[in-house]
Structure formats: structure tokens, C-alpha cells
Amino acid sequence: MADEAPFQLLHSEVIQYIYKSAEGETESGRNVTKLENIGFRVGQGLIERLTKDTARFKDELDIMKFICKDFWTCVFKKQIDNLRTNHQGIYVLQDNKFGLLSHLSVGKQYLEHAPKYLAFTCGLVRGALSNLGVKSIVTSEVSVMPSCKFQVMIQKA
DSSP: OTTTHHHHHHHHHHHHHHHTTTTTTOOOOHHHHHHHHHHHHHHHHHHHHTTSSSOOSSSSHHHHHHIIIIHHHHHHOOOOSSEEEOOOEEEEEEETOOOOTTSSSGGGGGGHHHHHHHHHHHHHHHHHHHTTOOOOEEEEEEESOOOOEEEEEEOOO
16 A cells, blocks of 8 residues: 555646646646546556466456456556446446545535546556557546546447
8 A cells, every 4th residue: 555645646746747837728628638648558558567467358348357356456456346337338437435536625626626637547448458459438427526437438440
């Protein structure tokens, strides 16, 4: 658990750096995209290390289970609390106490800041899936802090 605090601090500093370096810009979507791209690259590299001694996955459900258990545990020191699917390429990963949101105060006024704290993780998951041969779109949603949901839409080739 000792390495959890430095990761959270680094994550916060990266967010602050990106938002401060783009202070003159009015479009915050560009900053979220930058954070997501950073997460994408980290996810690609991390999944390479985690799966180097792992047997091939049978299907995309096995890949998603790996993401929810092993990958999430490696990054956030806990498994995803809930995984749901419609068996048509849409998966919802729910984390009831997401570590990167837990340092924000619980309250509706902080919900508007949640997307910038979730963009890196969306990229992380998308990058990991990309390196496993799964093209996807990953979005996030927060209704009550610090709980969040990540929706993964698998794009068929």
C-alpha cells in the first residue's frame, strides 16, 4: 500500500500540469484527451509486462475478466467491484471506492471535476485492451463520489 500514495500524487500533478499549461485555452476536452492519451500509452506498456507469461485468452470475456482482476489489482491494489455485460460487446466495470477519486471531497459540487480524474484510467484500459487485440471505446461516469463506472464498448472489425 505504500506505493499507492505516490501514484495518486503523481496522477494529481500530471492533471495540474496539463491544465495549467493550457490555461489560455477554453476547450477542456483537449486536456481530457491528453490525459487519456497518456493513460493509453501506459496501459499498452503495462499489459505487455503483465501478460508476458500468460496463456492466450479464449475470448473477449476472458480478457475483460483479466482486466478486472489482475490488471486492476496491479494498478489500484484491488479488483473491480462489479463487471456486467450485455454479451453484445458492451461491458460495465464498477469500482465502488475508486482510489483516484477518494481524495476529492464527497459532494455534488466536485462531480464536475471527476472527468479529468478518470480520463487517465479510461486511456489505461483502452491501451491495455488495444495491446490485447481488442479495439474499444472507454467512457466513464460518476453519479456518487468516489464510486464510478467505466463503460467499455468493443468495436468489431
